[in-house]
Amino acid sequence: xxxxxxxxxxxxxxxxxxQINCTYQxxxxxxxxxxxxxxxGAPTFLSYNALDGLEETGRFSSFLSRSDSxxxxxxxxxxxxxxxxxxxxxxxxxxxxxxxxxxxxxxxTP
Amino acid sequence: xxVISQKPSRDIxxxxxxLTIQCQVDxxxxxxxxxxxxxxxxxxxxxxxxxxSEATYESGFVIDKFPISRPNLTFSTLTVSNMxxxxxxxxxxxxxxxxxxxxxxxxxxxxxVL
Numbered sequence: 001x002x003x004x005x006x007x008x009x010x011x012x013x014x015x016x017x018x019q020i021n022c023t024y025q026x027x028x029x030x031x032x033x034x035x036x037x038x039x040x041g042a043p044t045f046l047s048y049n050a051l052d053g054l055e056e057t058g059r060f061s062s063f064l065s066r067s068d069s070x071x072x073x074x075x076x077x078x079x080x081x082x083x084x085x086x087x088x089x090x091x092x093x094x095x096x097x098x099x100x101x102x103x104x105x106x107x108x109t110p
Numbered sequence: 111x112x113v114i115s116q117k118p119s120r121d122i123x124x125x126x127x128x129l130t131i132q133c134q135v136d137x138x139x140x141x142x143x144x145x146x147x148x149x150x151x152x153x154x155x156x157x158x159x160x161x162x163s164e165a166t167y168e169s170g171f172v173i174d175k176f177p178i179s180r181p182n183l184t185f186s187t188l189t190v191s192n193m194x195x196x197x198x199x200x201x202x203x204x205x206x207x208x209x210x211x212x213x214x215x216x217x218x219x220x221x222x223v224l
Contacts, residue, residue, distance in 0.1 A: 031211065042202065042215040043153065050211075087152060094166070097143045098213055100153045 002026045004088055004101035011107045012078055020073045020104045022088035030091035032064050032071040033098060038084045046073065046086075075106070083108045114216035116203060122222045128191045131219045133203035138183035144176075147200040147218070156201075159186045193223045 003025045012018040022032065031050035035043040049055055049064035049071060061074040075082055085105050089098040113136040123129050133142065144156040157165040157178055165178040179187045190197050200218040207214055 033211065033213075035213075042217050043213075044215070045212040048211050092155065092168075094158070096141055097155050097158055099155065102152045 002090065002093065002099050004090065004099070006086075006088055006101045006104045008102065009105045009107070011109060014078055014080060014108055014110055016078050017074065017076050018078060018106065020075075020086050020088075020106070022071050022073075022101055024069050024071075024088070024090050024101075026069075026090050027093060028091070029066065032062070033089045034060075034062055034073045035087045035089060035100070036084050037087065037103075043087065078108045080108050080110070082106060114203060114205065114214060116216035116219050118219055119217060120220040120222075122224065123193050124224055125194055127193055128189055129193065129221060130187050130189045131201050131203075133186045133188070133216055135184045135205055137207070139205040139207070140183070141206065142180065142186045143204045143213070144178065144186075144188045145202045145204060145215075147202060149199070153202065156188070190221065193221075195223045197221065198223045 006022045033048045034046040036046050037043040047055055047062035049062050052064055052066055054061055054063045059076045064071040085103045087100045087103045089100045092099050115134045117132045142159045145153040146156050147153050155168045156171045157167045159165045159178050159180040161180045161183050175191050177189045200220050202215050202218045204213050204215045
């Protein structure tokens with residue numbers, strides 16, 4: 001089967017940097033994705049790593065180590081609007097749909 | 111980005127009734143995915159809907175409870191049958207729009223079963 005582990009909650013101060021870790025177990029690996037979801041909203045795509053290393057998109061970066069089955073999402077210059085749930089996800093065993101981790105609730109405080 | 115419209119956006123239903131959720135995409139897609147998100151929880155895949163074939167259900171979900179139609183490449187419906195309070199959830203449809211691997215979601219249908 002598949003499993004994804006990520007912290008349930010993280011709190012950080014506005015302007016700071018926060019890292020959300022994700023470890024996964026899957027028989028077939030097609031890359032690690034990250035999604036953001038605000039309360040009452042739909043999940044939205046943040047990043048995707050298929051190969052080892054760091055991908056940077058503005059204030060957000062994502063890292064993958066396939067040998068460690070590990071990745072993280074790095075949020076810099078935190079803003080209040082970054083308060084949301086963040087999900088890591090891997091392709092399902094069928095290779096098509098995504099299976100999501102339980103999510104990390106990020107609270108950014110003044 | 112893909113535009114996905116879901117109806118209804120929310121509904122309050124009585125136990126034992128059924129409700130059909132519609133999902134319309136603004137372009138043709140091969141696969142459509144239906145997810146459930148229970149309050150405060152993650153997204154759980156219900157089934158994958160391909161046009162012209164029966165939907166593929168994930169473990170724990172069965173066709174009798176969640177029948178799915180996929181009559182064409184832009185539309186799908188998910189029915190939640192014989193509802194109980196445990197079915198109170200947000201139901202989301204999603205599609206891949208292009209080769210980037212980005213999954214787009216509809217705004218979801220929030221169902222409350224009394």
